[in-house]
Each structure stands twice: as structure tokens, then as C-alpha cells.
Amino acid sequence: MRSVFRSLTEGLSKTRKNISEKLGSLVLGEKIDESFLDELEEALIASDVGMETTTLVLKDLKERFKRKELSTADQVRTRLKELLFEILSARSAEFLAAAAPAVVLVVGVNGTGKTTTIGKLAYRLQAQGKKVMLAAGDTFRAAASEQLTVWGERAGIPVIKHQEGADPAAVVFDAVVAARARAVDVLLVDTAGRLHTKSNLMEELKKVKRVLARELPGAPHETLLVLDGNTGQNSLVQAKMFHEAVGVTGIVLTKLDGTSKGGIVFAIDKELPIPVKFIGIGEAIEDLREFQPREFVDALF
Numbered sequence: 001m002r003s004v005f006r007s008l009t010e011g012l013s014k015t016r017k018n019i020s021e022k023l024g025s026l027v028l029g030e031k032i033d034e035s036f037l038d039e040l041e042e043a044l045i046a047s048d049v050g051m052e053t054t055t056l057v058l059k060d061l062k063e064r065f066k067r068k069e070l071s072t073a074d075q076v077r078t079r080l081k082e083l084l085f086e087i088l089s090a091r092s093a094e095f096l097a098a099a100a101p102a103v104v105l106v107v108g109v110n111g112t113g114k115t116t117t118i119g120k121l122a123y124r125l126q127a128q129g130k131k132v133m134l135a136a137g138d139t140f141r142a143a144a145s146e147q148l149t150v151w152g153e154r155a156g157i158p159v160i161k162h163q164e165g166a167d168p169a170a171v172v173f174d175a176v177v178a179a180r181a182r183a184v185d186v187l188l189v190d191t192a193g194r195l196h197t198k199s200n201l202m203e204e205l206k207k208v209k210r211v212l213a214r215e216l217p218g219a220p221h222e223t224l225l226v227l228d229g230n231t232g233q234n235s236l237v238q239a240k241m242f243h244e245a246v247g248v249t250g251i252v253l254t255k256l257d258g259t260s261k262g263g264i265v266f267a268i269d270k271e272l273p274i275p276v277k278f279i280g281i282g283e284a285i286e287d288l289r290e291f292q293p294r295e296f297v298d299a300l301f
């Protein structure tokens with residue numbers, strides 16, 4: 001079995017390169033000075049960690065440096081890891097503690113990995129003994145619901161779909177009826193992601209959400225926003241926009257097996273009250289993992 005740690009470690013290469021080259025540029029145990037910390041600050045910003053987190057982290061490191069608690073690159077590394085871990089573990093990230101049928105609405109810009117994530121999540125929930133159903137809420141292109149059907153067939157999971165161009169709210173309506181009738185535990189709802197700068201997608205998503213809430217009190221129980229780990233700071237813009245429109249309860253950060261700058265995790269954490277719940281580390285069905293702060297920080301160094 002492929003190690004999660006290895007995929008993550010390979011994937012977070014850009015962030016690790018920035019931070020570790022700085023930390024590793026000195027022989028371990030060698031004395032550091034104030035300019036070392038300034039350069040580390042630049043390296044963190046270049047890693048998409050974000051201004052706020054960088055400032056917070058550097059304040060702690062500089063104070064400790066002044067108090068002579070930190071004097072070597074090795075000690076800085078240890079403290080930095082601890083700080084980043086504390087930041088990431090401050091938010092609880094429990095996924096779906098809700099009643100059945102629980103509805104998970106999956107939103108995000110085209111190409112971020114929504115449909116793939118649904119396929120992986122469906123497989124994962126099914127492996128946990130849950131009865132799963134999928135709703136093909138991306139009716140914009142026929143290929144979108146075909147893609148979801150392929151994922152469904154792979155795991156023997158039913159897919160509720162309408163024709164191309166149909167109203168996604170109508171698909172969702174039918175899916176809730178079917179999920180209730182068949183005593184489904186989790187209904188995963190795929191959505192379109194085109195033209196995220198135009199308000200019609202947001203209006204469409206709001207309508208889907210309204211219909212869900214009307215047909216099933218408490219639904220959607222989770223609204224997952226899928227972000228491409230390679231996108232960097234623009235992910236923050238996307239997150240704010242979707243959060244404003246539909247209220248996101250968790251983030252899925254995909255493609256961390258590529259050359260991603262995973263530092264965006266810290267920027268998201270500081271700017272939005274949304275925990276990262278899952279990470280995607282490949283295109284295969286088993287390549288979705290729960291987000292583990294310790295593992296993530298370890299992979300960065």
C-alpha cells in the first residue's frame with residue numbers, strides 16, 4: 001500500500017522547499033541570528049502560508065529568540081512545527097455526526113475535483129458500512145452526470161440523475177425522495193462549478209440548498225467546498241465566495257500529490273471559520289484521507 005505520508009511529502013514539495021531550504025541552509029545545531037528569522041518569514045509567505053499566520057508565528061519565534069530560548073535552526077524548526085500544528089488542530093473537524101439520511105452538498109469551481117471526491121467519499125462511507133446514494137446535481141453537461149455514474153457503478157452505488165440542462169434543484173428533490181424510500185444513510189450531492197464569478201451559479205446553489213432544507217429538515221448536514229491544492233491564494237477568494245453563498249462546513253483540499261503549495265491550509269484556517277476535513281492525494285478511489293494536522297505538518301518538513 002502506498003504510504004499517505006510519502007504522497008503528502010512528495011506533494012507538498014513547493015512549500016517544503018521554501019521552508020526547509022531556509023531551515024536547512026544552516027548546519028543543524030548552528031547558531032542563528034535575527035536575519036535568519038527574517039528570511040524564514042519570507043519563505044513562509046512564499047509558501048502561501050499567508051500574512052496573518054506568518055506574523056503570528058514569527059512573533060512567537062522572535063520573542064523566544066530574544067529570550068534566548070531559541071538559538072539554533074534545529075530549535076526553530078521544532079518550535080515552528082509545534083506552532084503550525086497548534087494552529088491546525090484548534091478547529092474541530094468532525095465529519096457528519098448527523099442522522100440518516102445525511103446530505104452532503106459538494107461545491108466548488110470546475111476542475112477542482114468535486115466529482116472525483118464524491119466517488120472517493122462514497123467508497124469510503126460504503127466501506128464504513130453506510131448505505132450511500134449520489135445525486136448528479138451538475139446538469140450543465142451530460143458528461144458530468146456520466147462521470148458520476150461511472151464512479152457510482154465502480155462502487156455499486158445508485159445515482160439519481162436527470163437530463164442535461166435539467167434544474168439541479170429538481171434532481172436534488174428526487175434524490176431526497178429516493179434516499180428516504182431506500183433508507184439511505186448518506187446522500188452525496190454533486191454540483192456544477194462553471195462561471196463562479198457570475199451570480200447564477202451561486203443562485204443555483206442557494207436554490208439547491210433551499211430545496212434540501214425544505215424536503216429534509218437540517219439538510220444539507222455538510223457542505224463541502226473542494227479546493228485545488230495547487231491554486232494558492234485564489235483558493236481563498238473561492239472559499240469566501242462559496243461560504244458567503246451557501247455556508248461551507250468543511251474543505252476538501254485536492255491534488256496534494258502534485259506539486260502543491262499546501263501552505264494555503266494555514267491561510268484558509270486564519271481567514272475563514274472552516275476546517276479542512278479531507279485531503280485528496282491522487283486520482284484513485286482510495287486516495288482521499290481525513291485531514292490530520294500532525295501528519296500534514298510533518299510532511300512539510
Ligand SMILES: Nc1nc2c(ncn2[C@@H]2O[C@H](COP(=O)(O)OP(=O)(O)O)[C@@H](O)[C@H]2O)c(=O)[nH]1
Binds near residue numbers: 108111117280283
Ligand atoms: N492528482 C490528483 N488529481 C485529482 C485529485 N482529485 C481530482 N483530481 C483530478 O482532477 C480532475 C478534475 O476532477 P473532477 O472531479 O472532474 O472535478 P470537478 O470539475 O470539480 O468535478 C480529474 O482529472 C481528476 O482525476 C487528486 O487528489 N489528485
Ligand SMILES: [Mg+2]
Binds near residue numbers: 114116138
Ligand atoms: Mg464534476
